[in-house]
Amino acid sequence: MTRPQLAEFMRRMEPGSVAIIPAAREVTRSHDTEYRFRQDSDFYYLTGFREPDALAVVAPGREKPFTLFVRPRDREKEIWNGRRAGVEGAKEAYGADEAFPVEEFEAKLTELLDGARHLYYRLGNGHAELDQTLIRQLARMRTMGRKGVRPPQAVIDPGVLIHEMRLIKSADEIKLMRRSADIAAEAHREAMASARPGMREYELDALIEYVFRRNGSAAPAYNSIVGSGANATILHYVDNDAELKDGDLLLIDAGAEYEGFASDITRTFPVSGRFTDAQRDIYQLVLDCQEECIRMIRPGVTLDEMHQRSVEILTEGMVRLGLLKGEVPKLVEEEQYKKFYMHRLGHYLGMDVHDAGAYHLDGQPRPVEPGIVMTVEPGLYIAEDAEAIPDQYRGIGVRIEDDVLVTAEGFEVLTDKAPKQVEEIEALMAR
Numbered sequence: 001m002t003r004p005q006l007a008e009f010m011r012r013m014e015p016g017s018v019a020i021i022p023a024a025r026e027v028t029r030s031h032d033t034e035y036r037f038r039q040d041s042d043f044y045y046l047t048g049f050r051e052p053d054a055l056a057v058v059a060p061g062r063e064k065p066f067t068l069f070v071r072p073r074d075r076e077k078e079i080w081n082g083r084r085a086g087v088e089g090a091k092e093a094y095g096a097d098e099a100f101p102v103e104e105f106e107a108k109l110t111e112l113l114d115g116a117r118h119l120y121y122r123l124g125n126g127h128a129e130l131d132q133t134l135i136r137q138l139a140r141m142r143t144m145g146r147k148g149v150r151p152p153q154a155v156i157d158p159g160v161l162i163h164e165m166r167l168i169k170s171a172d173e174i175k176l177m178r179r180s181a182d183i184a185a186e187a188h189r190e191a192m193a194s195a196r197p198g199m200r201e202y203e204l205d206a207l208i209e210y211v212f213r214r215n216g217s218a219a220p221a222y223n224s225i226v227g228s229g230a231n232a233t234i235l236h237y238v239d240n241d242a243e244l245k246d247g248d249l250l251l252i253d254a255g256a257e258y259e260g261f262a263s264d265i266t267r268t269f270p271v272s273g274r275f276t277d278a279q280r281d282i283y284q285l286v287l288d289c290q291e292e293c294i295r296m297i298r299p300g301v302t303l304d305e306m307h308q309r310s311v312e313i314l315t316e317g318m319v320r321l322g323l324l325k326g327e328v329p330k331l332v333e334e335e336q337y338k339k340f341y342m343h344r345l346g347h348y349l350g351m352d353v354h355d356a357g358a359y360h361l362d363g364q365p366r367p368v369e370p371g372i373v374m375t376v377e378p379g380l381y382i383a384e385d386a387e388a389i390p391d392q393y394r395g396i397g398v399r400i401e402d403d404v405l406v407t408a409e410g411f412e413v414l415t416d417k418a419p420k421q422v423e424e425i426e427a428l429m430a431r
Contacts, residue, residue: 002066002095005165006046010060012161018113019120019158020134021046022127023054036219041351042162044260049094051085055105055130057112058120064097067112072101109137110149119152122159159356166350167357168371173261174405177350177373178414180217180258181403184265185417187211187254192269192419192428197246201226204252205240212256221262222353225253228271232397233381235343244271249279251397255353262353264375265415266401273429275422278392282380285317286398287420289378293345297404297411302365303374307345310378314341322390323382340382346375349403368406373414377401 013019024040039050047056047068055069073086090099100108113119119138123131141151169177187208194207205226212220227237228244232251244250248271255264268283270276275283292313293306315337318324323340324331331337348355350373359366368374379399386394400420405412419425 003046003048004170006058006066006095008165009046009158009161010058010065012165013058013060013120014118014156016061016115016117017059017120017156018116018118018152019056019058020112021056021058021120021158022130023049023052023056025127026052038219039260041166041260041356042159045162045166045351047094049085049090053102054090055102059112059116066096067098067100068094068096069100069102069105072103106133106137109133110141110144113137113141113152115150116152118154118156120156120158120161122157123155163356164358166355167348168369169350169373169405170371173350174371174373176259176261177263177403177405180221180256180261180263181265181414182417183212183215183217183256183258184254184263185415186215187256188252188265188267188418189428191252191254192267192425193431195244195250195269195271195429197244197271199244201228201231201240201242201244201250204250205254208252208254215256217256217258219257221255221257221264225251225266227251227397230384230395230397232268232399233383233395234397235379235381246272247276249275249283249396249398251399253399253401260351262349262351262355263403263415264349264353264377264401265403265418266377266379266399267418267420267425268398268400269425269429274426276392278390279396279398280422281321282382282393282396282398283400283422285314285321286378286380286400287422289313289317290376290400290402293378294376294402294404294411294413297368297376297406299369299406299408300367302367303344303346303359304365306376310345311337311341314378314380318380321393323380323393325388339386340380341378342381343377343379346377346401349373349375370406370408372406374404374406375401376404 023043026034029035057067059065068090070090087099090096138151141149191204205224223238226240228250229248231237251268253266293310315328315331348357381397382393384395403414
């Protein structure tokens with residue numbers, strides 16, 4: 001049975017065209033060991049096939065429009081490395097109309113491409129050997145015109161179609177994202193309940209991944225950030241090896257991957273269980289900003305509009321707290337806020353944590369629409385050596401991030417089970 005995603009992709013393709021979509025390959029970690037395999041998002045989205053080194057050929061209009069080239073069954077290799085679907089499994093379990101051993105792909109290329117109007121293939125996407133194979137084959141086919149061979153006349157990036165499809169989530173995909181969000185929220189709650197002075201950041205990193213795996217998540221959706229004290233002011237801090245100290249804030253940015261879909265949550269809380277006055281000043285400013293920006297979400301708003309509002313709110317707050325000096329409009333115009341707020345407000349979320357889909361259409365910011373899931377994550381990061389600011393704010397980093405679904409009526413916060421109000425956090429940690 002053809003997956004709905006694959007059927008829709010075929011409907012959107014130019015008539016008479018062929019698409020070649022490669023699976024991910026295993027990546028060496030060191031010497032003869034590999035990283036845990038994770039399938040290419042586009043390939044998995046279209047096929048549901050989880051094994052490496054496969055190729056999908058999609059040719060709508062042909063008698064057999066969906067072909068998979070896969071690793072064949074091999075008893076000895078399966079004893080060492082696990083079972084394979086093989087050629088028969090590709091047809092029986094994954095709905096391929098035809099399937100062949102992947103070693104036969106190059107020999108069948110002329111047959112697959114002959115007469116195709118366009119070839120959908122993403123050049124330069126980490127498959128250099130396959131790129132060269134296709135380039136050689138197209139060049140060879142152009143010399144065979146007197147034999148009636150007709151190569152594709154254009155190569156088109158299939159991401160133009162697939163990524164627009166991935167941007168708008170179906171009801172089934174939203175259900176998976178809710179589950180991913182719930183798993184991540186549980187991990188953040190357990191981290192809050194467990195954190196205490198004297199622990200190391202990696203202990204909480206390990207706890208978070210344990211909660212993920214305990215709940216059926218295959219892995220974190222990205223390298224978790226567990227940054228205490230001044231480490232929270234480093235946006236992509238992943239060393240996660242410092243000691244948690246009484247009086248410090250702890251920033252945790254961690255999301256689970258569930259059935260191919262990511263969540264992405266950031267929470268910031270005090271190691272001691274209670275915010276200091278200075279920490280509360282910064283935290284409440286970021287929280288107020290985040291909540292106002294979330295309330296803006298509805299069909300038709302753009303991420304640019306939301307980001308601009310976050311800049312205004314945070315700049316006003318930074319002037320009030322003495323982090324910036326001057327008139328707010330001028331400070332915004334001069335981008336003075338970037339001393340402490342360096343990133344955008346959010347991004348699309350889906351199979352990838354920074355998910356597929358265009359942010360601009362025809363050169364203009366894209367309005368959001370129902371079915372889009374995005375993060376909303378303002379933050380303030382005040383370095384220990386920041387100049388000309390009140391001393392009590394040095395070394396404080398705060399980010400608050402939620403995953404939000406755009407609905408026809410407005411929005412739904414998928415990650416609302418992770419506490420973020422000051423009173424909620426302090427009450428949870430007190431218990």
